[in-house]
Amino acid sequence: MKVLVAMNAFKGSLPASEACALVAHGFRQGFPEAIVVEMPLADGGDGTAGVLVAAKSGEVQHVQVTGPYGKPVDSPLGLLPGGTVVVESATTSGIALATPEERNVFLATSYGVGELMAVAAAQGARRIVVGVGGTAMNEGGIGMVQAAGGKVLDAAGRQVPHGICGLKQVSRVDPGDIPERFKDIEVIAICDVDNPLTGPDGATMIYGPQKELEAHQLDEVDCYMDRYGSVLARDLGRDPRNVPRAGAGGGLAAALWAFFGAKLVDGARFVLEETGFIDELDGAHLIITGEGRVDSQTEKGKVPYAVAKAGFERGIPVIALGGSLDDSVLRSYPRELTAVFDSTTGPGTVEQAIGMARLTLPFVAGQIARLSRAVLLSGPVARQELSAGGIVFRVGNGGTQVLMIEDRFGYLSLPKGHVDEGETLVRAALREVKEETGLDCEIVTYATPLMYRFLDSGCVPVEKTVHYYVMRPKGGELQPQPGETTRVIWVGQKDLKGLKTYPKIVEIIEKAADLLP
Known part of the structure; x- marks a missing residue:
């Protein structure tokens, strides 16, 4: 069974790579036969640069730029083969870069994003990919424009200040040095949401509250944004107000579109294609995705929904794990998702949920794995197999010991294998013990048959009967x-309890020991 684990970052808690590793570990524990492939993903928000750099075998260059509130921050610049440079707004102007007490959306700026873009251009970038999610600001990208060489001016012809305070004063814009500085450079804005710039579904009305705008401030700030959009339309001939995705990043996407002619693309879909996720879907039987919160906005361009769509189109079930679930999800969630699970353990604070994520994610994944395996094993048997093996004992001063092998799943078991055509059970048992342990043995007596089911590579139940000899x-x-066993060890009979082994193995060893002369 091939399982694709495709997680987004859990904001404030886990990067996508660690979330994938935790889920994969839990699933392997519950379904050891499964082939689990880890595919960390992003949607233009937190972790986008790291995911793309890892997928493309690129490099990271750290650059000190202006953070969301004016303090310098160390931000990664993702350098990919072919002249592509990735700028991640979340690590430059992100809301997670300041404590709740430090945040002030009226001052938050995208200036550092423009500084990074300028560095990329100066280093000869041929394509700049800007991840616009996870930002602290709601200022329409005016800081980014100023840092990149453009002009955002007030009525007196001065550059406006940072943040919404500056957005309020916008009277005129001019591309300034941007056309020359970014000549022949393709700019792509990868967006984690599809909201327009203004209006009831725009950046301010939908995401302003998350950035600590009060309810009574929303209409006024949306008016500032609308006036800004009209200025862009008048001075640049490009009106972003109703453009899908222009509201991403607090309007940063709108400025990239208006000043740079950037393509505004579905961030999750872009990352899925760039990382090879689509190709990895071939042969997959199950996909597990997720992020820190699954809510009504998940369907607006977030990773879990993009993954669900890709799986749904190919008939692959998709399960989403959320660090928290919005009430709306309890009533309904996208039909492309097969199931949605909350990875928390119960009522508690956000901080407690974040702190427990490293325990809860593998636990929930393990439960899904065990249930999946049990359901598959209960299906009709496709074929029957016959095997033979040995329970090899030696007796010394330390008491009776049994020979055990460790398989590729980390479980201790007994040497055994398939009975070849025309081969007797005795010959097969002796041969398999020799091949898997290196020891030549002799038969003492017949021990017992063991019957069990397992899943073949096509997830089809197979019934196997193993005839064991002492x-x-x-x-x-x-x-x-x-390729078959990782180690061979002697285990004292008194040490069998508590071993990581398969059902009934300890029981048949103990019964076989009673048959020793």
Whole structure:
């Protein structure tokens, strides 16, 4: 069974790569036969640069730029093959860069984004990809424009100040040095939402409250943004107010579109294609995705929905894990998602949920894995297989010991294998013990059959019967079989309890020990 784990970052808690690793670990624990592929993703918000750099084998250059509230921040610039440079707004002008007490949306600026873009242009970038999600500001990208060489002026012809305070004063704009500085450079804004710049579904009305705008301030600030949009239309001939995705990043996408002619693209879809996620869907039986919060905005361009759409189109079930679930999700969620799970353990604060994520994510993934495996195993048996193996004992001063192998899943078991055509059970048992452990053995007596089910590579149940023989060693040296066993060890009979092994293995060892002469 191939399982694709495609997680977004859990904002304020886990990067996408760690979220993937935790979910994958939990699933492997519950479904050891599964082939689990980890695909960290992003949607233009937190972690976008890191995800793309890792997928493309690029490099990270750290640049000190102006943070959202004027203090310098160390921001990564993702350098990809072919002259593509990734600018991540979340690590430059992100809301997570300041404590709740420090945040002030009226002063928050995108200036650092423009500084990074200027560095990329000066270094010869041929394409600049700007992730616009996860920002602290709601100022229409005016700071970015100023830092990149453009002019955003007040009625007196002066550059407006940072933040909404500056947005309020916009009277005229001019591209300034931008056309020359960014000549022949393709700019792409990858957006984590599809909201327009203004209006009831615009940047201010929908995301202003998340950036601590009060309810009574929303209409006024949206009016500032609307007037700004009209100035862009008048001075640049490009009106972003009703353009889909122009509201991403507090209107940063609108400025990129108006001043740079940037393409505004679905961020999650862009990352899915750039990372090879679409190709990795081939042969997948299940996809697990998720992020810090699954809510009514998930369907607006977030990673879980993009992943769900891709899976739905190919008939692959998709499960979403959320650090928290909005009430709206409890009533209804997109049909492209097969199921949605809350990865928290119960009522608590956001801080508590963040602190527990490293425990809860693998736990929930493990439960999904165990349930999936149990359901698959209960299906009709496709075929039956016959195997033979040995329970090899030796007796010394330390008492009775049994020979055990560790398989590729980390479980201790007994050596066994398929009975070849025309081969007797006894010959097969002796051969398999030799191949998997390196020891030559002799038969003492027949022990017991063991019947169980497992899943083949196509997730189809197979019923296997293993005939075990009690044996004792007579020569050879302990040697794991490459590709089959990772180690071969002697285990004291008194140490069998608590071993990581398969059902009934300890039981049949103990019964076989009673057959020793």
